[in-house]
Amino acid sequence: xxxxxxxxxxxxxxxxxxxxxxxxxxxxxxxxxxxxxxxxxxxxxxxxxxxxxxxxxxxxxxxxxxxxxxxxxxxxxxxxxxxxxxxxxxxxxxxxxxxxxxxxxxxxxxxxxxxxxxxxxxxxxxxxxxxxxxxxxxxxxxxxxxxxxxxxxxxxxxxxxxxxxxxxxxxxxxxxxxxxxxxxxxxxxxxxxxxxxxxxxxxxxxxxxxxxxxxxxxxxxxxxxxxxxxxxxxxxxxxxxxxxxxxxxxxxxxxxxxxxxxxxxxxxxxxxxxxxxxxxxxxxxxxxxxxxxxxxxxxxxxxxxxxxxxxxxxxxxxxxxxxxxxxxxxxxxxxxxxxxxxxxxxxxxxxxxxxxxxxxxxxxxxxxxxxxxxxxxxxxxxxxxxxxxxxxx
Amino acid sequence: xxxxxxxxxxxxxxxxxxxxxxxxxxxxxxxxxxxxxxxxxxxxxxxxxxxxxxxxxxxxxxxxxxxxxxxxxxxxxxxxxxxxxxxxxxxxxxxxxxxxxxxxxxxxxxxxxxxxxxxxxxxxxxxxxxxxxxxxxxxxxxxxxxxxxxxxxxxxxxxxxxxxxxxxxxxxxxxxxxxxxxxxxxxxxxxxxxxxxxx
Numbered sequence: 001x002x003x004x005x006x007x008x009x010x011x012x013x014x015x016x017x018x019x020x021x022x023x024x025x026x027x028x029x030x031x032x033x034x035x036x037x038x039x040x041x042x043x044x045x046x047x048x049x050x051x052x053x054x055x056x057x058x059x060x061x062x063x064x065x066x067x068x069x070x071x072x073x074x075x076x077x078x079x080x081x082x083x084x085x086x087x088x089x090x091x092x093x094x095x096x097x098x099x100x101x102x103x104x105x106x107x108x109x110x111x112x113x114x115x116x117x118x119x120x121x122x123x124x125x126x127x128x129x130x131x132x133x134x135x136x137x138x139x140x141x142x143x144x145x146x147x148x149x150x151x152x153x154x155x156x157x158x159x160x161x162x163x164x165x166x167x168x169x170x171x172x173x174x175x176x177x178x179x180x181x182x183x184x185x186x187x188x189x190x191x192x193x194x195x196x197x198x199x200x201x202x203x204x205x206x207x208x209x210x211x212x213x214x215x216x217x218x219x220x221x222x223x224x225x226x227x228x229x230x231x232x233x234x235x236x237x238x239x240x241x242x243x244x245x246x247x248x249x250x251x252x253x254x255x256x257x258x259x260x261x262x263x264x265x266x267x268x269x270x271x272x273x274x275x276x277x278x279x280x281x282x283x284x285x286x287x288x289x290x291x292x293x294x295x296x297x298x299x300x301x302x303x304x305x306x307x308x309x310x311x312x313x314x315x316x317x318x319x320x321x322x323x324x325x326x327x328x329x330x331x332x333x334x335x336x337x338x339x340x341x342x343x344x345x346x347x348x349x350x351x352x353x354x355x356x357x358x359x360x361x362x363x364x365x366x367x368x369x370x371x372x373x374x375x376x377x378x379x380x381x382x383x384x385x386x387x388x389x390x391x392x393x
Numbered sequence: 394x395x396x397x398x399x400x401x402x403x404x405x406x407x408x409x410x411x412x413x414x415x416x417x418x419x420x421x422x423x424x425x426x427x428x429x430x431x432x433x434x435x436x437x438x439x440x441x442x443x444x445x446x447x448x449x450x451x452x453x454x455x456x457x458x459x460x461x462x463x464x465x466x467x468x469x470x471x472x473x474x475x476x477x478x479x480x481x482x483x484x485x486x487x488x489x490x491x492x493x494x495x496x497x498x499x500x501x502x503x504x505x506x507x508x509x510x511x512x513x514x515x516x517x518x519x520x521x522x523x524x525x526x527x528x529x530x531x532x533x534x535x536x537x538x539x540x541x542x543x544x545x546x547x548x549x550x551x552x553x554x555x556x557x558x559x560x561x562x563x564x565x566x567x568x569x570x571x572x573x574x575x576x577x578x579x580x581x582x583x584x585x586x587x588x589x590x591x592x
Contacts, residue, residue, distance in 0.1 A: 330449040333417055334456035357493070357523055359453070369457070376530035376563075378500070381450075381467035382459040388530050390523060 025049045027255075029278025033068065043068040045276070057083050076102040084120070094118040094129070112137040112266060116148075127154045137266040146171050146266045163212040163225075169266065170205045206231035208262065212241075221245045229262050237262055239271070245280070253280040302374050303346065304391065312352035313391050317372055319347045322364040329360030329389075336363075358389045421452060426461040433468050442475045443488040446495075474499055481507040482518070493522035500526045501535025506543060513546050520552040521545070524559045531563060532572035541580050 027047040049062035059081030066074045078100030086092045096118060101111035114135030121128045134147045150167035212225030227239040241259035248254055258275035303316040317339065319325040325339040325347040332351065339347035361369040361384075371377040371387035380386040418427045430451045437444045450471050454464035478494030479486060481504040486494065494507055502525055510518045521542045528538040545555060558579055565575035 328456055330446075330453065334449065334452040336456075356489075357496070357526075359449075376527055378530045380453065380457070381470065382454055382457045382463060384457060386453070388527060390527060 023051045024283060025051070026281045027278050028281075029255075029276045031274060031276030031278075033272055033274045041068065045278070056085065057081070073105055074102060076100060092120050094120055094131075096131070096133075110138060112264075129153070135266070144171055144266065161214045163210075163214075165210045166207065167210075168205070168207045171266070206265070220247075227262060237271070251282055253282070254278075255280055302372060302389075312354050314352055315349040315389075316342055316346045317349070317362060318345055318374075319364055322347070324366065325362065325364055326366075327360055327362045328369070329358050331358050331360070353389075353391050355391050358391065359386045360389060361386060417448060418451060421455045422464070423461055426451075426464055429461075429465045430468050433465075433472050437472055437475065440476065440479070442472070442479065443491060446475070446492055447471055471495065477504055478507070480504065482511050486511070487517060487519070490517055490519045490522070493519045493526070496526040497522040500529040500538075502539045506539045510543060510546050513543070518546070521555050524555040527559050528562060528572075528576065531566055533562070533576050534573060537573055537576055541576055544580070 025048070027045070027049070029047070030042065030044045032041065033043050043066050045064055045066045047062060047064040049060065051060050052058065059079060061079050063075070063077040066076075068074065078098065080096075080098040082094050082096035084092050084094040094117070096116040097114070098116075099111070099113040101109055103109045112135060114133055116131045116133030118129045118131035129152050130150075131152065132147075132149045134145070136143060136145050146169060148167055148169045150165060152165040152167075153163070155162045207230050208227055209230070210225060210227040212223060214221065214223045221244070223241075223243050225241045227241075229237045229239075239260050239262045241257065241261075243255060243257035243259075245253050245255040254277075256275075256277045260273045261271050263271040302318070305314040305316060317325065317327070319339070326336045327339060327349060328334050328336050331353055337350065339349055342348040359380075360372075362372045363369045369384070371385050375387040375389055377385045377387045418430055422430065430447070434444045434447055437447055447468050450468050451464055454467055459467070474495035475491050477498055478491045481498070482490055482494050497507055498504065502522075507518075507522070510521055514521070525538045525542045528541070529535050533541075541558075542555070545558070558576075561579045562572070562575045565578060566572055570578070
């Protein structure tokens with residue numbers, strides 16, 4: 001096993017904030033995409049994606065290469081990420097950033113960058129975030145600044161998770177530039193309903209409301225989402241997306257999706273209808289939904305720290321506000337052992353633990369022996385509980 | 394992935410010198426209690442079962458001020474668990490595997506399920522058994538955890554798949570998902586969901 005994999009596994013197993021999690025996915029898909037008045041016919045897409053997560057930083061780096069029938073090729077690359085900081089009480093701040101760029105065979109490109117600070121609240125099975133952001137889009141014919149405000153939430157209910165979002169976007173300028181590239185595309189006919197060209201010129205403010213329901217049953221996940229855009233002059237447009245993903249063994253999955261998007265008004269890209277069928281390859285196993293924001297915001301209570309080239313691990317336990325922290329377990333014959341203060345509320349076990357399964361109890365400031373939060377525990381045979389700690393190579 | 398060598402430390406502990414065990418027990422336990430525990434250790438040794446877990450169980454009881462009969466009872470119960478694990482896993486089972494088996498049985502896995510795991514996999518099941526125990530400790534029912542681990546062994550998953558499953562169930566539970574639902578969700582083994590992006 002490679003050293004990197006060991007470290008990643010150790011981090012995963014310990015829920016260690018000090019160790020990050022990186023996963024690679026590759027989607028190979030084929031399908032049909034239709035922009036308004038622009039039939040592309042059958043397309044073939046290749047989309048590698050790398051997700052990286054730590055408790056305070058996450059990013060999603062991806063690219064898509066598409067070969068289509070009516071225009072030869074299209075390559076798009078993008079990065080979406082965020083840095084977060086826990087504030088306590090379930091609150092955390094987050095600074096998100098995203099950017100992408102699309103290259104076309106014409107030699108032209110479109111792109112967009114955006115920064116979104118947010119305040120997030122994570123409570124049990126609910127996550128809520130308020131965000132405000134700003135960005136700049138570079139389209140075929142124009143560049144424009146935009147700002148946004150939004151509220152998003154996620155609710156976990158057993159195998160079902162529900163995501164909702166409301167976002168208000170405003171332009172500082174409006175230029176209809178996509179006609180240069182998209183030929184006879186007329187945005188009014190697709191995303192603007194019955195709006196007139198004059199209305200289009202004033203559509204500098206609009207709200208998007210989205211709701212997505214995910215449901216996992218057996219080895220299949222279904223997701224369905226709808227999105228509604230509302231603007232001035234009774235403007236409205238609706239989008240939807242449906243997908244199903246079926247695991248095929250440990251590293252492969254089959255997915256199918258279909259839907260209709262809203263136009264990306266800030267970037268000057270039209271709405272489209274699509275359907276696709278593809279295969280996803282995730283080496284190392286595809287159980288990689290990634291850490292949820294609640295995971296990232298959650299204050300972990302244990303950290304596993306390794307020195308390069310060593311399988312033994314150091315252990316830090318959270319004890320914010322404590323004057324002394326002691327631990328005892330089957331790694332030291334159940335004799336109380338004082339931990340050293342490692343700063344920032346963390347306490348260091350003065351022993352390195354080799355890979356294995358350990359049982360332990362902890363006490364703060366000479367109080368009663370208990371099990372540290374964040375570690376699984378079980379009843380011992382002595383009318384108490386004992387924590388279980390698994391250290392892997 | 395290479396073998397995890399997950400419980401090498403326990404293997405080394407199993408081979409701890411008897412004298413050292415005696416010293417630890419005699420120094421910490423009442424003489425009568427120590428004598429009873431040493432008899433149980435002898436039984437384990439004769440049966441080629443690991444003895445260090447028994448020593449640690451006795452020391453745990455002493456450190457928690459348990460009465461002598463409860464300490465002896467806990468050690469005896471663990472010895473019984475190791476014997477049951479031997480029956481379930483077979484004579485070829487390693488020391489760490491026996492300990493993991495005893496833990497899984499104590500967590501509520503049936504001997505038949507433990508036997509089936511070993512038989513299906515045809516090699517060491519220390520990691521699957523440890524993950525089973527861990528899942529139960531996190532609140533998953535013993536039946537559900539046993540079923541999940543058995544199904545994964547049947548599908549030929551590697552040790553790292555069990556470890557990832559365990560980690561991600563933990564993550565879900567922290568977000569408030571019920572343990573059973575978290576296991577069901579993660580067992581479906583689904584990749585991150587993202588619609589294919591089109592120009």
